[in-house]
Amino acid sequence: MNNFDNRKFVITFLILLIGSVFIFRLAYMQLIDDQWKLRAAEISENKLVTYPARGIVYDRNDKILIDNQVFYNLLVIPRETEGVDSVEFAKLLNIPIEDYTTRMNKARKYSKRKSSIFEKQISPKDYTQIGPELYKYPGFIEEERTLRTYPKPIGAQMLGYMNEVNKSDIQKDGYYKSGDYIGRSGIEKEYESVLRGKRGVRYILQNAIGVFTGSFENGKFDTVAIQGKNIQLGIDAELQAYGERLMQNKIGCIVAIEPSSGEILSLVTSPTYDPNLLVGRNLGNNYMDLYKDSLKPLFNRASMSTYPPGSTFKLMMALIGLQEGVVTSNSSFPCTKSLVGCHNHPTAQTISDGVKMSCNPYFYHLTKKIIQQNKSPNGYIDAGIGLDIWQDYVQSFGMGKTLPTDLNGVSRGLIPGKSYYDRIYGEHRWMFSTIFSISIGQGEVLVNPIEMANLAAIMANRGYYYPPHFIKNIENDTIASIFQKKHKTKVDAENFSYVVDGMYRVVNEAGGTARRARLDSIAICGKTGTAQNPHGEDHSIFIAFAPKDDPKIAISVYIENAGFGGTWAAPIASLMIEKYLTNAISPSSIKREKRILEANLILGK
Amino acid sequence: MRRKYAILGDVDWVLIGLYLILVSLGLSNIYAAVYDVEHPMIFSLSTEYGKQFMWIGISLFFGLSILLLDGSFIKKNAYWVYGFTMLLLLLVLFTSPINGARSWFGIGSVGIQPSEFAKIGISLALAKYIAEMGSQFKEFKSKFRIGLILGIPSILVLLQPDAGTFIIFVSFVLVLYREGLSGNIILFGIVAVIVAVITLIVADNTFFIPFTKIKVTGKFGIFLFITLLGLVSIFMVKNYVIPRNRKSLYRVIIGGFLISIVFVNFVEVGYTNILQSHQKERIDLLLGKIVDPDGKGYNINRSKAAIGSGGFMGNGFMQAKLANANQRHVPMQSTDFIFCTWSEERGFLGASLLIGLYIGLMMKIITVAERQRSRFTRIYAYCVLGIFFFHMLINIGMAIGLAPVIGIPLPFFSYGGSSMMSFTVLLFTLIKLDAERKNVLQ
Structure with missing residues (x-):
């Protein structure tokens, strides 16, 4: 009839093509790709979720630092609440009836079929009254969850707190679901993935009228809840508590480290707060109160602040001078007060004397020899070369570079090099006389209290350190290898003996700057620091380790605006050392302890 | 005789x-x-x-x-049926809108959807006109009249607005193709769809013209590509084609170039400015530009989950977890998404069987069409074929995520009186006309 009869084949082909595309697509969706089956189970919400208990955190002596407590959430399925006496129910929960209505509307808006939270975090005590009555109110279901609790109110900032996940947490990590809790700071944040465990899900089948008919796909998609791992920290809870007591009414921090391992024994920051405040229903309000507090208790001074190190810095100057060969252990320098101010003391005959008496001009001369080594005839160029050598040494002590630690938000100190001063003064426009303050730990130099404690640990070890860290053990797991790596300084061990000798004399010899730290039974080696600062009275600083031979503890104490280092920081360090090593305070130290506990050094702040 | x-x-x-x-499988499924x-x-x-x-x-x-009835009676009254259904399409525009569209006549508690019946009118009128015009497809007058027969109902349904039915009307192109419209039209259509999809994908993107700092929207990228393609083609023609063929090829290239530019612009403007936001969303969802399983993508995500969870054998009759009567996780599960309940309960086996049944029905219609001596019956049969084909294509394609969400029924399966009646009448008219094939001497 016409020439287009063949076109029926094109049309037939087209139909068969679409038919096969559909069948292939169906085969893929129904037979191969499991995601839709899982999605179906998710949608029908026929799943039972089991929440794992979060890992417990222990101190080095197996005392519990962070524990779990049970509480109850009340969930509601709006569709099933027909006939509930809302007035009675509101009375049972002790909430106004208007609240009942608004919460129900919110739940309905979310979903009529799915459960959503009606009342959060009911304590077990309150729940004993609600639980038995619940059967009268269809559509309301209990859900058991756990919250953190702190048996001792210590270590708030380093242990951190938890709160509910927000949108960006959920986006970042698909594990979290709305209503979950996440570690926000400190240990809780750092070890979130270890502590949280993994929730388990069981998908179940229901038929059209909601009757349970078995497990979905024979449990193919079910997962078992995995409990969070317990962890042990190097923290000594008693020492921590004692440190926090000593620091009452003072602003500052204490960091104590075990030199042989780098484990942090205590990390005290003051003022502090009871970590139990940031748990449960009042978290938000309490957090705001702490946030607004002018003394900033949320701020972890021990890890997040940087301070001028003052005279404690002289220890490194002495070591570098010896290592570079620009001085010997018997070098003597006059106390030239016209160069830099000093107190009255006999002339330092040796490097040990210099440390003992903390003579400022002595270290001016000494550091000048490090910086100006006459490697170039031009004094400006020479200072640049010398300063870079100096910076290299100081950084080998773990300063000015971020220490590899398991504490989030650690700030690092500032150890200036040539390029730093070139930026300030211009290249070849400065020499030692411009920057001499660094020799006594003032000027541009800034260090972090953990770095300072680490310096004490290096002195104790005579030349090396392990990165300061909290973690000691993880249940069924190993701790990160970076914490077991020994870092050597660029100064040889034999050079340490002269400086350590000086540190011993600081505490134990007449004319030393920290006689107040002396103990009869324990050989403490220390170094005071008194840092001028623009905020008022000098900062009182002390770093120490003990015993002199076979050291067990290295410590740094920093008290803001408290005056001379030997007056406040030194006795606090001494008490901490005594407490840690003898587990008690001897009668001879009681007076010292009383004086510290009664001192209020934040008056007027 | x-x-x-x-x-x-x-x-x-x-x-x-x-x-x-x-029909019986459909009824059990709605149940x-x-x-x-x-x-x-x-x-x-x-x-x-x-x-x-x-x-x-x-x-x-x-x-x-x-x-x-008598077959000749149907043929004789083809234009009257067409006229009557067009009148209904016109009158329905004066009713008050239901869900934003004027598509329904309410009679007591039941509603009648005239656009369903318009398909019958158009099929009959188109068959009659083409059968009687002889083979002068090339005349402008016949093209114009065919355009009129298809254009009037198209405009009327777009005024409702009912984009779904309009897309079904596009199926008549298949009939015209079978009856001799240039074969390029299908090829042209496929190329147009591809270009349109690419345009839609890049429409919202911006990029920098290479080596410059001028930021332009995605369509300029396509322009750039089309221009390059044109230049390359001209180069090829200049070097590899004998001179006397060159001129006509140049014309084709330049024409194609201009049409492409206009078309891309049209699609882009239509997509960004003319489409309603929900229609734009549906296209974006299909192209994967939006992923929102619990919000905008709710329907399609639930639909796919229901179908996918059927597995090989399905969950069994009345055992659907998602597309069941109690949970109603799938929206419109008795009408637009009826394929979900079927596929979830009967699994891959049942779903392929159903597609097989539709393919079988369509193959049978082609056989029936091709054995006609009457041109009228053959054209009418292809109209019925096209309508069934497009309904299946879009309805099932939508449910399994291969077509955008467009609410049109699955023949004999979706709940709805108007569609059930119109599909039945369409098919039985064909059966009647076919039964009389031996009487036709032409």
Whole structure:
């Protein structure tokens, strides 16, 4: 009839093509790709979720630092609440009836079929009254969850707190679901993935009228809840508590480290707060109160602040001078007060004397020899070369570079090099006389209290350190290898003996700057620091380790605006050392302890 | 010359058989999809399956009545049917809108959707016109009139607005193709779809023209590509084609270039400015530009989850977890998304069987069409084929995420009186016309 009869084949082909595309697509969706089956189970919400208990955190002596407590959430399925006496129910929960209505509307808006939270975090005590009555109110279901609790109110900032996940947490990590809790700071944040465990899900089948008919796909998609791992920290809870007591009414921090391992024994920051405040229903309000507090208790001074190190810095100057060969252990320098101010003391005959008496001009001369080594005839160029050598040494002590630690938000100190001063003064426009303050730990130099404690640990070890860290053990797991790596300084061990000798004399010899730290039974080696600062009275600083031979503890104490280092920081360090090593305070130290506990050094702040 | 014959004598029993199978499977499926515990009887009129049962009865009554008519009577009155359905399409525009569209005549508690019946009118009119115009497809006058027959209902349904039915009307292009419209039209259509999809994908993007700092929207990228393609083609023609063929090829290239530019612009402007936001969303969802399983992508995500969870054997009759009457996780699961309940309960086996049944029905219609001596019957058969094909293509394609969400029924399966009646009448008219094929001498 016409020439287009063949076109029926094109049309037939087209139909068969679409038919096969559909069948292939169906085969893929129904037979191969499991995601839709899982999605179906998710949608029908026929799943039972089991929440794992979060890992417990222990101190080095197996005392519990962070524990779990049970509480109850009340969930509601709006569709099933027909006939509930809302007035009675509101009375049972002790909430106004208007609240009942608004919460129900919110739940309905979310979903009529799915459960959503009606009342959060009911304590077990309150729940004993609600639980038995619940059967009268269809559509309301209990859900058991756990919250953190702190048996001792210590270590708030380093242990951190938890709160509910927000949108960006959920986006970042698909594990979290709305209503979950996440570690926000400190240990809780750092070890979130270890502590949280993994929730388990069981998908179940229901038929059209909601009757349970078995497990979905024979449990193919079910997962078992995995409990969070317990962890042990190097923290000594008693020492921590004692440190926090000593620091009452003072602003500052204490960091104590075990030199042989780098484990942090205590990390005290003051003022502090009871970590139990940031748990449960009042978290938000309490957090705001702490946030607004002018003394900033949320701020972890021990890890997040940087301070001028003052005279404690002289220890490194002495070591570098010896290592570079620009001085010997018997070098003597006059106390030239016209160069830099000093107190009255006999002339330092040796490097040990210099440390003992903390003579400022002595270290001016000494550091000048490090910086100006006459490697170039031009004094400006020479200072640049010398300063870079100096910076290299100081950084080998773990300063000015971020220490590899398991504490989030650690700030690092500032150890200036040539390029730093070139930026300030211009290249070849400065020499030692411009920057001499660094020799006594003032000027541009800034260090972090953990770095300072680490310096004490290096002195104790005579030349090396392990990165300061909290973690000691993880249940069924190993701790990160970076914490077991020994870092050597660029100064040889034999050079340490002269400086350590000086540190011993600081505490134990007449004319030393920290006689107040002396103990009869324990050989403490220390170094005071008194840092001028623009905020008022000098900062009182002390770093120490003990015993002199076979050291067990290295410590740094920093008290803001408290005056001379030997007056406040030194006795606090001494008490901490005594407490840690003898587990008690001897009668001879009681007076010292009383004086510290009664001192209020934040008056007027 | 006319032969007397028994009413059901030459009726094609395969078509009737396929029809009855599809209708009964469809009814059982609606029963499962909207099962009401309080009204378990299938003819309980307060339920959708009860009503559907009634609609099937009425449809069968109409279908059998058509078998009693005379084939020539149908052909003679083709334009009248067309005119009547167009009048209904016009009048429906004066009703008050339901869900934002003026598509329904309410008669008591039931609604009638004239756009469903318009398909019958158009099919008959188109068949009659083309059958009688001889083979002068090239004349402008005949092209214009065919354009008119298709254009009037298209405009009327777009005014409702009802984009779904409009897309069904596009299926008549298939008929025109079979009857001799240039074959390039199909090729042209495929290329146009590809270009349109690419345009839509890049429409919202911006990029820098290479080596410059000028930021432009995605369509300029396509322009750049088309221009390069044009230049390369001209280069090829210049070097590899004998001179006397060059001129016409240049014309094709330049024409193609201009049309492409206009077309891309049209698609882009249409997408960004003319489409309503929900339509734009549906396209974005299909192209994967939006992923929002619980919000904008709710329908399609639930639909796919229901189908995918069917597995090989399915969950069994009345055992759907998602597309069941109680949970109703799938929206519109008795009408637009009826394929979900079926696929979830009957699994891959049932779903392929259903597609097989539709393919079988369509293959049978092609066979029936090709054995006609009457051009009218053949063209009409292809119209029916195109309508069924597009309904299946879009409805199932939508449910399995291969087509955008467009609410049109699945023939004989979706709940709805108008569509059930119109599909039945369409098919039985074909059966009737086919039964009389031996009477036609042409």
